Amino acid sequence: MLPIQIKNLLDRDGWTLRDATARHRGRRLEFFFTSRPTRAVTAALRRIQRADRNRFQTIGVVIAPTTAAMQRLRSCANADKFPRALFASLEELRAVAAGTIPVKSDKRGGITSFKAEILENTPVGGAQISHYRLAFKAPSLQNMQPPQFIMMDTKPARVPFGVRPVPRGQLRGAIDLTPQPLLKRPFGICRDFHPHFPIDYVKRLRLPPTLAVALYPVLPDHFDMLYKVLPHGVGTPLIAKLKRGQTVNMLGPLGRPFDVRRLRAEGVEEVHIIGGGVGMAPLILLVESLRYYGFRVKAFLGIATLQSLRYRDELAATFGEQPRDAYIYIDDLLAAGVPPEDVYVSCDSGKPARIGRGIPPANLFAGFVTDLYRRETHRSTGKTCAFTCGPNRMMELVVEITAQAGIPLRVLLEKRMGCGMGVCFSCVCKVRLADGADDYARVCTDGPLFDAKDILWKNDDSKQPSATCTCAPRS
Ligand SMILES: Cc1cc2nc3c(=O)[nH]c(=O)nc-3n(C[C@H](O)[C@H](O)[C@H](O)COP(=O)(O)OP(=O)(O)OC[C@H]3O[C@@H](n4cnc5c(N)ncnc54)[C@H](O)[C@@H]3O)c2cc1C
Numbered sequence: 001m002l003p004i005q006i007k008n009l010l011d012r013d014g015w016t017l018r019d020a021t022a023r024h025r026g027r028r029l030e031f032f033f034t035s036r037p038t039r040a041v042t043a044a045l046r047r048i049q050r051a052d053r054n055r056f057q058t059i060g061v062v063i064a065p066t067t068a069a070m071q072r073l074r075s076c077a078n079a080d081k082f083p084r085a086l087f088a089s090l091e092e093l094r095a096v097a098a099g100t101i102p103v104k105s106d107k108r109g110g111i112t113s114f115k116a117e118i119l120e121n122t123p124v125g126g127a128q129i130s131h132y133r134l135a136f137k138a139p140s141l142q143n144m145q146p147p148q149f150i151m152m153d154t155k156p157a158r159v160p161f162g163v164r165p166v167p168r169g170q171l172r173g174a175i176d177l178t179p180q181p182l183l184k185r186p187f188g189i190c191r192d193f194h195p196h197f198p199i200d201y202v203k204r205l206r207l208p209p210t211l212a213v214a215l216y217p218v219l220p221d222h223f224d225m226l227y228k229v230l231p232h233g234v235g236t237p238l239i240a241k242l243k244r245g246q247t248v249n250m251l252g253p254l255g256r257p258f259d260v261r262r263l264r265a266e267g268v269e270e271v272h273i274i275g276g277g278v279g280m281a282p283l284i285l286l287v288e289s290l291r292y293y294g295f296r297v298k299a300f301l302g303i304a305t306l307q308s309l310r311y312r313d314e315l316a317a318t319f320g321e322q323p324r325d326a327y328i329y330i331d332d333l334l335a336a337g338v339p340p341e342d343v344y345v346s347c348d349s350g351k352p353a354r355i356g357r358g359i360p361p362a363n364l365f366a367g368f369v370t371d372l373y374r375r376e377t378h379r380s381t382g383k384t385c386a387f388t389c390g391p392n393r394m395m396e397l398v399v400e401i402t403a404q405a406g407i408p409l410r411v412l413l414e415k416r417m418g419c420g421m422g423v424c425f426s427c428v429c430k431v432r433l434a435d436g437a438d439d440y441a442r443v444c445t446d447g448p449l450f451d452a453k454d455i456l457w458k459n460d461d462s463k464q465p466s467a468t469c470t471c472a473p474r475s
């Protein structure tokens, strides 16, 4: 028998509940109560998965008595015991029924040092490759939340010590005398993948909005990051040489998590995402989370050329919705459930050619993404907030535009980092505290996400922008 609280929650969203099944316009949620994996539950979930064939019309929901028990159940080690199920806890469902949204604290959790296995390192951009998409398997990173990041070595983990004989005449090639970066490099996570869930599951899911804040998928076990190879960089050209099957030492999750459910508590309905070039990469994971909880997301993407987003056809099948014709960011946004009419693309080099996928031609623009965004700000449908990441000048303009439109803005900062854990102070940016005094914040531990109004965008000491990435234009 389901507790009355669940019935009340479903009522609010117009779903009807009978026995252990909730129904709404052809969609069904089937509830199972358990605190541990059992054969009966696994068999029932397999039946649902087989019959539904990833249409997400019917979903099994496993309800554990406590939140701690639910977290144990949704570990990816249990993925085959609860195939394609969502999880909830009675504790949280009761809290939601009483009007509380379960928002996780923004305190950092445990940081783990782990080995990630490279699955793909795919060049992007047709003939002019400057970006790569790195897919890696790392079940230890499962507590990662947007917009946290990882720090990674730029070379494969060494094979355990041992004396390897060098063949006669090959001594020269056996010793690598090129400069090696000692420090790990920071990167945001672009996508995470949950066992048994297809890449575009968020687009297919249509959860009852009130209940959704207390429903969770199994934890992810592999991830994608998108990185730009810096022309004068030491580390990124080495990362571009990583091969499938190699392992790399990583550290994470780093930085403060941001639970997007707090926006629900703030009454936000629509979220604007403004990404400049590779600055869009870490915002995609945030978009996925926003869409999961049913927020309307409008995405504004600024790029140099449309071609720079293109995958080589034969390699695209893993990521793109349309394997023969895949674009990074655009396919990711659509797979994360952003409707095509809410995807806007601007190219510095001229209006992009037709993209297809239902994106209206009126959403394509020649020029800077900030000009495109300025044009669209007044078309919000409800209480709106915005997130941005990209080059300095772009973010400063977005600060101006959102301030004029009265839209609260959060910025994702990138600074050069030494340790990623708050020790070396190489990543500081100038901020204004609540009492009006100026201070320095560490992007790695206080960020990387900041309220735009707390950032001092001009560093009075050096007359340089203090807060943002200083690397080459991030297209
Ligand atoms: C939290 C965070 C998330 C990031 N996410 C991504 C991502 O998703 N995709 C991506 O392509 N890049 C991302 N970056 C930037 C990335 O870390 C750098 O491009 C990379 O470390 C450069 O390594 P390198 O060894 O090739 O360059 P280096 O040889 O270390 O430096 C080359 C040049 O770039 C400058 N530089 C290097 N790193 C930075 C930086 N972080 N900020 C400002 N200037 C820098 C240096 O001053 C130098 O002039 C992120 C950075 C941070 C802090």
Ligand code: FES
Residues within 6 Å of the ligand: 416, 417, 418, 419, 420, 421, 422, 423, 424, 425, 426, 427, 428, 442, 443, 444, 445
């Ligand atoms: S990177 Fe060392 S303190 Fe931030």
